[in-house]
Amino acid sequence: MGDAQLVSARLADRIGAPVANLGRTGYGPPQELVVLDRYAGRFSPRTCVWFFYEGNDLQDLNGYEAERARVRALRAESPRRAWYGRSFVRNAAGWSSRSGTAAATFPARSRAGTFRDASGATTEFYFSCGVHEGAADAVPERAAPETMDRLKEVFAEAGALCRARGVDLVVAFVPAKFRVYRDLCRFEADSPCADWPIDDLPGAVEKVVRDTSPAIGFVDLTPRLRAEAEAGGLVYLTDDTHWSAEGHRAAALAVAELLDDRGRERERGDAADASARGHFGAVAAP
Incomplete structure (x- = not known):
């Protein structure tokens, strides 16, 4: 898939303005x-669209501080400790012990669902995970209050940065492939996929956005992608978690429609402000 098929290029074509990815x-x-904070400002954008992917963004959010601590520890490593970490004997022994332990695997067929596309042909969709890139039993707890509070802090800071620069901020919820296709696929009787839970993370993220600031826009891409899938569209790659070219196109259309709506709202607000200022001037004139 070429750059011209990505959501950023599709969105640029749709709104008639450059889009930086x-x-x-x-x-x-x-x-x-x-x-x-560091890079977006140099483009002097009118709008920032923040794509939030449900598959792993919450894991990344929770693991960020731990990863930073790990990096700080590596930087503070003593020369002697650093030498030990680079020791050929130590690393060779570690590789030997790991290579003798096979990673847990499963037949790809057990994670496949049969989907009927727009042409009537059947297509196999493979799901490495459900709506969460990790254990399925973690889904009910992934939107824990402390996690959503951390997400709210990030969005609040992003909103403040955008507001200070006169930029409109929009959050776009990106669903996992399983959320879009689960009910459209037929699974074998022994497949675990049919039992994987689906939560209301789109609603939880929207609530975080609304509670953070009414000025931040929100669009859930699930309905548009689901509608395309119900019509037989292949909006995700069949053997991968990412969008296909059709998925990028559908997402760009959904975002463009929201931007159009917000643009019209701003125009109405500007017109109302101008009318109010004119009316005030007329009343106040001696």
Whole structure:
């Protein structure tokens, strides 16, 4: 899939304005906040669209401080300890012990669901996980109050940064493939997929956004992607967690529609302000 098919390029075509893609593999909300602060301003944007992926963004949020502590510990490592860590004998022994322990595997077929596409043909969708890239039993607890409070802090800081620069902030909820396709696929009787839980994380994230600031926009991409899937569309790659070209197109349309709506709201607000100022001037004139 080429760059021209990505959601950023599709969105640029739809709104008739340049779109800078500042996404980076492996980054979660805390790192994305740093990117927003350090780099977004140089583009002088009118709008920042923050894509929140349900599959792992909460894990990244919770693991960020632990990862920072690990990096700080490595930086403070003594020369003797650093030498030990780079020791060929030590690392060779570690590799030998790990190579003798096979990672747990499962037949791909057990995680596959049969989907009928728009042409009537059947397609196999493979799910490495449900809505959460980890143990399925973690889903009911992943939106714990302390986790959502941390997410609210990130969005609050992002909102303040955008507000100070005159930028409109919008959060777009990106659903996992399983949320979109679970009810549209047929699973084998022994497949664990049918029992994987689905929570209301879209609603929980929307509540965090609304509670953070009414000025921050929110769009759940699930309905648009689900509608495309119900029509037989393949909006995710069949053997991967990422969007297909059709998924990028559908997401761009959903975001563009929200931006259009917010633009019209601003225009109405500006017109109302202008009318109020004119009316006040007329009343106040001697």
